Amino acid sequence: MSNIYQWINERLELDDAIKFAKKKRVPVFYGTVWYYLGGVSLFLFAIQLVTGILLVLYYQPGAETAFESVKFIVSKVEFGWLIREIHSWSANLFILFVFFHMFTVFFAKAYRKPREMTWITGMLLLVLGLAFGFSGYLLPWNELAYFATKVGSDIAGAIPWVGEFMLRVLRAGDEVTGATLTRFYGIHIAILPGIFTILLVMHLMMVQFQGMSVPPEIEKIPEKDRKTIPFFPDFVLRDFMIWLIVLNVIALLAVFFPWELGQKADALAPAPAGIRPEWYFMFMFQTLKMIPAHVLFLEGELVGVMFFAIGGLIWFFVPFLDKKAHVGIRSRFWTWFGIFLVVYIIVLTIWGYLV
Amino acid sequence: MTKQSRRTFLDWLLRGGLTAWFASIIYPVFKYMIPPDAPELNISQIEAGTLSDFPKGSSKIIRMGRTPVIVLRKKKGDFKALEATCTHLDCTVQFKTDTEQIWCACHNGFYDVEGRNISGPPPRPLGQFNVTLKDDKVIITKKDLA
Structure with missing residues (x-):
């Protein structure tokens, strides 16, 4: 065994990597638990990758085959139901943990200098994560997904100037058809994973090189007085333990709360009652529902798109807008902005499910 | 022509060449992604x-x-x-x-x-x-x- 290690070490310098990992320390304070959220997101992404590859072995894109092949996977293939359920559940939990991760990073002001790029790559990963969700939602080609995709792509079509172009590129034509499904499949299993992996590597490398960020008030404590634990093996082992718990929770959810496959999409059927997107788009969906047909001289749909586009851009560039964070001061404005956003998302999401 | 301006010229030539080369790859990919217009069936x-x-x-x-x-x-x-x-x-x-x-x-x-x-x-x-x-x-x- 040691010979094998030695052989690899002479070529890849494993000793240096271990030395680096051992040297790295993780701060221990009231917020140490937040540090696990990114790791859990990473683990959930790994589950997505493995179960996604397994689903590809049976899934057949196309308006006539997609729904039937998913039905085949969940009803005929041994453990097919389990693989699909785990894929769906871990996808949803992935978005949930990414949201938790993002908001804890936000409230801990971890985006401040020198970690602006970590925030930016993180935000891009979130956008890609949502794109994964949106494209994956259509793949079973069921009624709910069909109309959610129609609505979602139509919203993209409302963007000024580039909307028409975006809509056609997304739908692979003017309508949501089998061609859209094939395109979404390609985006879901090839384009997104490719870009995601590059950004993820950048994101993780930055976290490794810059170390864990601590909130401004902890930073004020002299370094010698701060409590820390080694990244390796202490923190890594804790990480693994949490991953194990997460995996067990997913297995339980997959068994006891399976995702319905629903009815096959029919282009000539009216949109069924209770149509809704995935929960993480619900706050936007509910907002669009509430905006009246016309706001002043603008169409309601355009107002909604502009509202989210501007909000998203502000959120994206927070590290450059929050000037106080760079000098270690908590800006009340940005804290309240974050609280407002959290409350807005929670209230509108619950509201969306109630009505 | 001084040595410096020759170098500047070559730099620009190289940059321009690289940009054109890059564009010649991106352009077909970009155009490929836009679906062709499907003729509307003229049913009245x-x-x-x-x-x-x-x-x-x-x-x-x-x-x-x-x-x-x-x-x-x-x-x-x-x-x-x-x-x-x-x-x-x-x-x-x-x-x-x-x-x-x-x-x-x-x-x-x-x-x-x-x-x-x-x-x-x-x-x-x-x-x-x-x-x-x-x-x-x-x-x-x-x-x-x-």
Whole structure:
């Protein structure tokens, strides 16, 4: 065994990597638990990758085959139901943990200098994560997904100037058809994973090189007085333990709360009652529902798109807008902005499910 | 020409060449992703069914070319044909027989039986089609052709 290690070490310098990992320390304070959220997101992404590859072995894109092949996977293939359920559940939990991760990073002001790029790559990963969700939602080609995709792509079509172009590129034509499904499949299993992996590597490398960020008030404590634990093996082992718990929770959810496959999409059927997107788009969906047909001289749909586009851009560039964070001061404005956003998302999401 | 300006010139040539090379790769990929225009089938008239397919207070969605059309028969017995795509966000609408209204389930938009947007987010009325009866056949024609 040691010979094998030695052989690899002479070529890849494993000793240096271990030395680096051992040297790295993780701060221990009231917020140490937040540090696990990114790791859990990473683990959930790994589950997505493995179960996604397994689903590809049976899934057949196309308006006539997609729904039937998913039905085949969940009803005929041994453990097919389990693989699909785990894929769906871990996808949803992935978005949930990414949201938790993002908001804890936000409230801990971890985006401040020198970690602006970590925030930016993180935000891009979130956008890609949502794109994964949106494209994956259509793949079973069921009624709910069909109309959610129609609505979602139509919203993209409302963007000024580039909307028409975006809509056609997304739908692979003017309508949501089998061609859209094939395109979404390609985006879901090839384009997104490719870009995601590059950004993820950048994101993780930055976290490794810059170390864990601590909130401004902890930073004020002299370094010698701060409590820390080694990244390796202490923190890594804790990480693994949490991953194990997460995996067990997913297995339980997959068994006891399976995702319905629903009815096959029919282009000539009216949109069924209770149509809704995935929960993480619900706050936007509910907002669009509430905006009246016309706001002043603008169409309601355009107002909604502009509202989210501007909000998203502000959120994206927070590290450059929050000037106080760079000098270690908590800006009340940005804290309240974050609280407002959290409350807005929670209230509108619950509201969306109630009505 | 000085040595420096020759170098600057070569630098620009190299940069320009690289940009052009990069563009020559990106351009076809970009164009490839845009779907070609599918010619719209020039259908101006379609048979929606026979009178017996439409009991009073019922509806049916048919397709005229690429456009879904909702054909409905009111409780009084007269017909109406409207574009079935909600003017808000493209969902397919349905006829609510109890209230004689057209409803879009996606964002709770309502139109009256004439296709006028009456509540919820739809910004415009639904497009109109003509309905004629030939023997017992229900014929739908595009409005501008009638």
